[in-house]
Amino acid sequence: MKALARPNIHDLAVYKPGKPIKEVQRELGLEEVVKLASNENPLGPSLLALKALEAAVPDVYLYPDGSSYRLKQTLSEYYGGLDPDQILFANGSNELVQQLSLAFLNPGDEVVAPRPSFPRYEPLARMMNARAVEVDLTDFRLDLEALGRAVTERTKLVYICNPNNPTGTIVTKSEVDAFLGGLPADCLAVFDEAYFEYVDDPAYPDGLEYLRNGNRQVVVLRTFSKCFGLAGLRIGYALADPEIIAFLERVREPFNVNALAQAAAEAALRDGAHKQRVVELNRREKQFLYREFDRLGIEYIPSEANFILFNARRDEQEVFQAMLRQGVIIRGGFGYRTWLRVTVGTREQNEKFIHTLQSVLTEG
Ligand SMILES: Cc1ncc(COP(=O)(O)O)c(C=O)c1O
Incomplete structure (x- = not known):
């Protein structure tokens, strides 16, 4: 079979998702399991989204609207009349x-x-027989100058994950302005803003502003999986110049966004109060976790997202496994020997995480 498969995909890494709760319950015989591994929203979706889902269920025998027309109109309004x-x-x-x-x-x-960053940029480049040039972070932050220096005449795409997963750090507007100023005209800057809604830092650049100001090289990626709590429905979006969108349309599967996702996303956009609750809970609980990390003398990276990278000062895989055995799923494997990432949960989940971490780290 190896001879049949395209050589460039032979050693592509298969994506390893955060361990599902049911799998941990089954494998370890645990009843109570807390998952703080995939940056999901602990409050779940808006009730309006759930109602819209229910209302859409009887029509699932029909193909969805392949163009997501209504949702597109709603998102356009949400962004104040975006084309x-x-x-x-x-x-x-x-x-x-x-x-x-x-x-x-x-x-x-x-x-x-x-x-380290979102681990799909590299394999999905190599899938096309393109070369992925990875640039190490500096002090847990994207180094836009170094990313700029890595651009050659062969570079087509530069990914800027902002805030960056797994560090939660941002690059600032002035850094991005300078970076875009030096970017060759035949190269796209892709801003992955999956955690956009959580950011508080006023220095954060809204990728959409560059588009509004006529920059045709900027592509912004956002999602309903995080702040809007619809990860299980699978829906995200790109904001870009119409010509770029038209090329993406050519490679898009006709019915890639299902009808339930479209209905729920539309309702979720209309529930500003829920979004506010989610953001406020995250802000409050991040502060709780910072205080607890400080109390335990654990180093962490202040985050603009809904997760925190922390230094367990023990082998990260050992800590991951020990936490798992006690029913708390977090995430490691980022290439930092002793650092792991925890998603910000509810107070109850965060307390369980802290108690478990404390017991794992004091067990030696
Ligand atoms: C930075 C980043 N981009 C993209 C994604 C993928 O999100 P989606 O669920 O919309 O595919 C994630 C999910 O963890 C992420 O962290």
Whole structure:
């Protein structure tokens, strides 16, 4: 079979998701399991979204609207009258990374991406026989100058994950302005803003502003999986120049966004109060976790997102496994020997996480 498969995919890493709760319950015989591994929203979706879902269920025998027309109108209004031709929905923002590869990468082209970051940029470049050039973070932050220096005449896409997963750090507007000023005209800057809604830092640049100001090289990726609590439905979107969107349309599967996701996302956009609750809970609980980390003498990286990277000062895989055995799923494997990432949960979940971490770390 190996001879049948394209050589460039032979050693692509298969994505390893955060361990599902049911799997941990089954494998370890645990009843109570807390998952703080995939940056999901602990409050879940808006009740309006759940109602819209229920109302949409009887029609699932019909194909969905392949163009997501109504949702596009709603999102356009949500962004104060954005041109609907600048919007494209997908089966999670993850799928947009794949579509960007399919639409823009020839063999031998280059993709520049930060490391560690969202782990799909690199394999989805190599899938197309393109070269992924990964640029290490500096002090847990994206180094835009270094990313800029890595751009060559073969570079088609540069990924800027802002806030960055797994560090929660941002690059600032002035850094981005300078970076975009030096970017060759035949290269796209892709801002992965999966955690956009959580950011508080006033220095944070809203990628959409660059589009509004006529920058045609900027692609913004956002999602309903995080702040809107719809990860299980799989829906995200790209905001970009209409010509870029038209190319992504050419590689898009006709019915990639299902009818339930479209209905729920539309309702979720209309529930500003729920979004506010989610953001406020996250803000409050981040402070709780910071205080607890300080109390325990645990180093952490202040985060603009809904997760925190912390230094357990023990082998991260050992800590991950020990936490798992006590029913708390977190995430490691970022290439930092002793650092792990925890998603900000409810107070109850965060307390369980802290108690468990404390017991794991004092067990030696
Ligand atoms: C930075 C980043 N981008 C994209 C995604 C994928 O999100 P979606 O569920 O929309 O595919 C994630 C999910 O963890 C992420 O952290």
